[in-house]
Every structure is written in C-alpha cells, then in structure tokens.
Amino acid sequence: MKKILAVLFGAIAIAACSSSDDNSSSVDPIFSQPYTELANLDELVSGKWAYVGNKIGDRKVGLVEETNECKKKDYLVVHRTGTSMAIDSLSYNNYGMRVNNNERVCTSVFEFPRISRNLKLTSSGNLYALITDDVMEPVLVPDGDKVDKDGKPIMKPIFVRKRKSPAHHDGNLEIGFQAGYLRVEDYLSDYSRLKNEKVYLYFKKM
Structure with missing residues (x-):
C-alpha cells in the first residue's frame, strides 16, 4: 500500500511540475517585459542596429x-545629417534565401535597402514614415550624336535608380524599447501580414 501511495504521490508531483513548466513556458520572456514608447527622435542612436528577431501575431518573439547566418545579416541604419545631426531616414537591409541556378543562396530581398523618409513623431510611440522601395529601371537616352536615316537621334537604354510608386507604407508605425531592444512595428520587411495582424521587429545597437 505504501508503495502504491508513493507512486501516486510521485505521479501527482510530476504532473504539478509539468503544469508549472507549461505555465512558465507560455510567458513570452521578451514581449512580457515593460515597453517604453519612443518619446523623442534623439533616442534613436545613429548607425547600424542588428536584427535580432520578430514577433508575429500571438506567437512568442x-x-x-x-x-x-543569412537572417543574421539583416540590419537597420539610422541616418542623421548636418551639424545638428537631425534624423534624416531609416534604411532596412533585408536578407533571405533564394534559389539561384538550383542552389540556395543568401541574398538581399530588395534591390536597394527599404527607406523610411519624412520621419516625425505624431505622438509618443507613434512614428510617421513614408516607406519606399527603389528599383533599377530602363530609360532611353540619345546614343551620342548617332542618328538614323531620317536624321532622328538613335536611342539606347540605360538603367537608372527610381523610387517605386505607390509607397510601400505611408502612415504611422509603433516604435519603442523593450527588454533592451528597439522594437519597431513591421512595415520594413517583406513579410506579408494578415489582416489586423500585429508584427514587430527587434533590433540591438551594433
């Protein structure tokens, strides 16, 4: 009888520990930490910020x-200009695995880093940004002094960098600090969010 009771008590103890472990594992160690809204653009230190992770919807960070190694290449750059070092823009360098000649290679997702311009805090923790993509597009220009039989200039294609229209995002995004990281609402990466889904990117200063 004592042996049976010992086994029962042991089983209860294991179940209790398992339940406790499950409860503790349900807590997001990062997203559960206090969140501080960005109150001033001066709090964004210029230079590179390494990407450390993300939070998608109800999932943990x-x-x-x-x-x-590929995703570890992602980084955000805070650009400041002039003697006042006023914030100018943010650029996000986003990497991913792509198939090239039947081989998986790590490459930049965009032709150029995705740029956030016209930055201003509309309220504490809410940053207005015009987020755009640049691409190389062909345009026709005169090929020197060459002309055709009718005397019209002969044109040749060259590639120039242009800003895509419409903008990727034109509006506010949440921004602040959490668990020692910079947390930015994700309008920067190539992730396609679901309707009403909240996605955040986390960065640390390099």
Missing part, C-alpha cells in the same frame, strides 16, 4: 538562431 522568435530570436534569430545562431545557425541562421
């Missing part, structure tokens, strides 16, 4: 694994 997923940090970049040490083995994911």
Whole structure:
C-alpha cells in the first residue's frame, strides 16, 4: 500500500511540475517585459542596429538562431545629417534565401535597402514614415550624336535608380524599447501580414 501511495504521490508531483513548466513556458520572456514608447527622435542612436528577431501575431518573439547566418545579416541604419545631426531616414537591409541556378543562396530581398523618409513623431510611440522601395529601371537616352536615316537621334537604354510608386507604407508605425531592444512595428520587411495582424521587429545597437 505504501508503495502504491508513493507512486501516486510521485505521479501527482510530476504532473504539478509539468503544469508549472507549461505555465512558465507560455510567458513570452521578451514581449512580457515593460515597453517604453519612443518619446523623442534623439533616442534613436545613429548607425547600424542588428536584427535580432520578430514577433508575429500571438506567437512568442522568435530570436534569430545562431545557425541562421543569412537572417543574421539583416540590419537597420539610422541616418542623421548636418551639424545638428537631425534624423534624416531609416534604411532596412533585408536578407533571405533564394534559389539561384538550383542552389540556395543568401541574398538581399530588395534591390536597394527599404527607406523610411519624412520621419516625425505624431505622438509618443507613434512614428510617421513614408516607406519606399527603389528599383533599377530602363530609360532611353540619345546614343551620342548617332542618328538614323531620317536624321532622328538613335536611342539606347540605360538603367537608372527610381523610387517605386505607390509607397510601400505611408502612415504611422509603433516604435519603442523593450527588454533592451528597439522594437519597431513591421512595415520594413517583406513579410506579408494578415489582416489586423500585429508584427514587430527587434533590433540591438551594433
């Protein structure tokens, strides 16, 4: 009888521990930390910020694994200009695996880094940004002094950098600090969010 009771008590103890572990594992160690809204653009230190992970919807914050060498290349740059070092723009360098000649290679997702311009805080923790993509597009220009049989200039194509229209995002995004990281609402990456889905990117200063 004592042996049976011991087994029962042992089973109850294991169940209790498992339940406790489940409860503790349900807590997001990063997203559960206090969040501080960005109150002044001066709080954004200029230079590179390394991407460390993201939070998608109700999922926990997923940090970049040490083995994911490709995603570890992502970074955000805070650009400041002039003697006043006023904030000018943000640029996001987004990398991903792509198939090239039947081989998976790590490459930039965009032709150029995605740019956030016209930055201003509309309220604490809400940053207005015009977020755009630049691409190389062909345009026709005169090929020197060459003309055709009718005397019209002969044209040749060249590629120039142009801003795509419409903008990727024209509006506010949430921004602040959490668990020692910069947290930015994701309008920067190539992730296609679901309707009403909140997505955040996390960065740390390099």
